[in-house]
Amino acid sequence: MSAPHPGDVRIGVLALQGDVREHFAVLTGLGAEAVTVRHPAELAAVDGLVLPGGESTTMAKLAVRTGLLEPLRDAVRGGLPVYGTCAGLVLLAERLLDAPPDQPTIGGLDVTVRRNAFGRQAESFESPVPLAGVPGGPLSAVFIRAPWVEEAGPQVEVLGRVGGGPADGRIVAVRQGAVVATSFHPELTGDTRVHRLFIHMVRTSARRRAQCAT
Numbered sequence: 001m002s003a004p005h006p007g008d009v010r011i012g013v014l015a016l017q018g019d020v021r022e023h024f025a026v027l028t029g030l031g032a033e034a035v036t037v038r039h040p041a042e043l044a045a046v047d048g049l050v051l052p053g054g055e056s057t058t059m060a061k062l063a064v065r066t067g068l069l070e071p072l073r074d075a076v077r078g079g080l081p082v083y084g085t086c087a088g089l090v091l092l093a094e095r096l097l098d099a100p101p102d103q104p105t106i107g108g109l110d111v112t113v114r115r116n117a118f119g120r121q122a123e124s125f126e127s128p129v130p131l132a133g134v135p136g137g138p139l140s141a142v143f144i145r146a147p148w149v150e151e152a153g154p155q156v157e158v159l160g161r162v163g164g165g166p167a168d169g170r171i172v173a174v175r176q177g178a179v180v181a182t183s184f185h186p187e188l189t190g191d192t193r194v195h196r197l198f199i200h201m202v203r204t205s206a207r208r209r210a211q212c213a214t
């Protein structure tokens with residue numbers, strides 16, 4: 001059997017707004033094929049999807065305008081592996097706090113997410129966060145006007161929490177089935193471990209789908 005390598009999967013990066021380029025660079029650097037997703041037809045052609053950081057209110061509006069919101073919801077419900085960073089976590093939440101009342105989400109994570117949760121004094125900071133399932137020591141997590149997970153349902157696996165400071169113990173990394181999300185931005189640090197984990201999830205899911213199709 002040949003060694004699995006990530007080049008056999010195509011990973012989309014939702015490219016409506018936000019730090020698309022940074023995710024693209026990490027994914028291609030790890031040998032995955034990365035493509036931008038702006039339209040439903042592009043979404044239909046990927047094995048996994050990254051929702052970048054940026055401004056979730058803007059992304060949500062653009063997703064509605066481009067007709068992507070419902071296809072995104074269908075894709076997540078259908079088991080497409082998705083990784084959301086920061087604003088991407090907001091987009092994946094079933095419930096939001098401190099968001100405009102009409103801000104739609106894609107959903108997929110049975111969590112309540114508070115936007116801009118860390119407050120003005122700590123709008124941007126870096127902190128070591130150990131992540132379950134990611135060996136090699138804590139990640140140096142970069143938070144930029146970041147949300148946290150205020151409540152997580154029973155199906156949600158908590159992967160990481162902030163340690164120390166006023167936000168001590170707050171949940172900042174979660175997984176539910178094929179959906180994984182972090183409050184922080186591994187794509188900005190050069191530490192590729194979360195993207196590697198995600199590529200592994202995409203590869204496993206693609207292999208399973210291929211087996212089901214034969």
Ligand SMILES: NC(=O)CC[C@H](N)C(=O)O
Nearest residue numbers: 053054055056086087145
């Ligand atoms: N860096 C980010 O992605 C910030 C997220 C932004 N505060 C939002 O709620 O959409």
